[in-house]
Amino acid sequence: MGRTPCCDKSGLKKGPWTPEEDLKLTNYIQVHGPGNWRTLPKNAGLQxxxxxxxxxxxxxxxxxIRRGRFSFEEEETIIQLHGILGNKWSAIAGQxxxxxDNEIKNYWNTHIRKRLLRNGIDPVTHAPRLDLLDLSSIISSTLCNQSLLNVSNLLGTQALLNPQLLSLANTLLSLKQENPEMLMQYLQQNQLNLDPSLQAPIQTASACTTTSTVPCCTSMLSQTGLIQASGEGFFSSDMTNFSYPNSQEILTTSTLTNEFAAQPHYVQCSTNPTVPILSETSNFQSVDGSFDSVRSSAISSPTPLNSSSTFVNSSSTDDERESFSSLLKFEIPEGLDINDFM
DNA sequence: AAATTCCTCAACCGCACTGAC
DNA sequence: CGTCAGTGCGGTTGAGGAATT
Known part of the structure; x- marks a missing residue:
């Protein structure tokens, strides 16, 4: 049946508002309060x-309304909440x-999204972009043990530019999660160089969920930094505990908490020396893999995230932000033009 | 200095949801 | 129960300024 238009559009002005119109609207709302928007324009003398x-x-x-540049704390909060809520801009704005919501949405699309992409993170899933990462390390870690398959010699950086190899990596990742035995079969069929001494039963995905198989999967974590933990599969049960352990500190409303519970969780790895995570001078608890401080500092902690930076509202530079965003940085082979992926 | 490209963000559009009738 | 007004939300657009060529 279709809805009737919210108003008769004929003769109505569109486009940028003039100061006079702003004044009329402001004055009217100051007297009558917001609401009843259908009749407001007429009553306020607005076309x-x-x-x-x-x-x-x-x-x-x-x-x-708070105008001006977003502070570090705000930006950090946006990233955190977007990881949980996705494009729920109004929910993010509520925090x-x-x-x-419009301002946050614009800021996300024009600044944060691009920065995440530059750092190898998919801004939609907050997981590392497969197509931006070192393929050989991904495939190695796919097997839960880098010694199992030395593909570093098989694939170089060029692999990233080869769609077929990217497809192969995707296939391996999928197989690894769904059917490790089939993965081994797949590898054998495709004549990948398997070390015969290591062709013992391949570790299953479930085996990878135990902390006893430490080498298992950790290479991928260490290579990528931030990984999406899907509940089962890649990460140990302990590791899933890393993810947003303080989510309820961040999200005070039950709505947010509930939505969080339904969302994938994310973990951040601190073991890669090439990933310039915050140093020991920060309150970033990298030793035990707890990232509470990072995740919650924007709201729960009054102290700056990183003591090496003074986060003053509206004074931070993009370089500083970039430095902060190195928390979410992955290794991206040189020569790879990020713009091709944006 | 002019032309072109890039970037930002205010504003619009269409759909979804809710509550009153 | 269906309809409709009111409102909210997320995606998209495009004007205008900045940066680059």
Whole structure:
């Protein structure tokens, strides 16, 4: 049947608001309060759609709007919450007083998203981008034991540019998770160089979930830094404990907590010396794999994330942000143009 | 200095949801 | 129960300024 338009659009002004219109809208709302947007334009003497008035008010004229550059804490919070909530901009905005969903959405799309991509992170899943990572290390870790298959000699950086090899990596990852035996069969069929001495029963995915098989999967973690933990498969049960252990500190509303419970969890690995995670001078608890401080500091901790940086609102540079974002950095082979993936 | 490209963000659009009738 | 008004939300657009050629 279709909805009737929110207002009669004929003769209504569109486009940027003039100061006069802003004044009319502000004055009217100060007297009558927001709401009843359909009749508001007429009553306020505006040639605008009520929807347009509402948007102008909520996104720009509202007195509690906080304008200006996003602080580090805000940016960190956005990244954290986006990892949990996805594109639930209004929910994210609810955790950032004074910021609108529109503003956060714009900032995400123009700044954070690009930075994550530069650092090898898929901005949608917050997992490392397979197509941006060192393929050989991925395949090695896929087998849960780098000694099992020395593919480093098989594949070089060139592999990244080969769609077939990328496809192969995807296949291996899928097989590894779903059917390790089939993976071994696949490898044999494809004549990959398996060390005969290591052709004992391949570690199953479930075996990889025990901490006793330490080499298992840790190489991938160490290679990538931030990995999506899918509950079972790649990571030990202990490791899943890394993920957002303080989520309830971050998310005070039951809605957010519930949504978090339904979302994939993420872990961050600190074992790779090439990943410039925060040093011991920070409150980043890398020793035991706990990332509470990083995850919760934006809200629960009044102290800066990294003592080496002074995070003052609106004063940080992109370089500083880039430095901070190295928390989420992965190894991306040189010569790979990130723009091709954006 | 002019032309072109890139980037930002305010604003729009269409759909979904909720509650009143 | 169905319809509709009101509102909220997320994706997209495009104007205008900045940066680059």
């Amino acid at each position: 605008r759609c009520g929807k347009s008035c509402r948007l102008r008010w909520t996104n720009y004229l509202r007195p509690d 950032l007083p004074g910021r609108t």
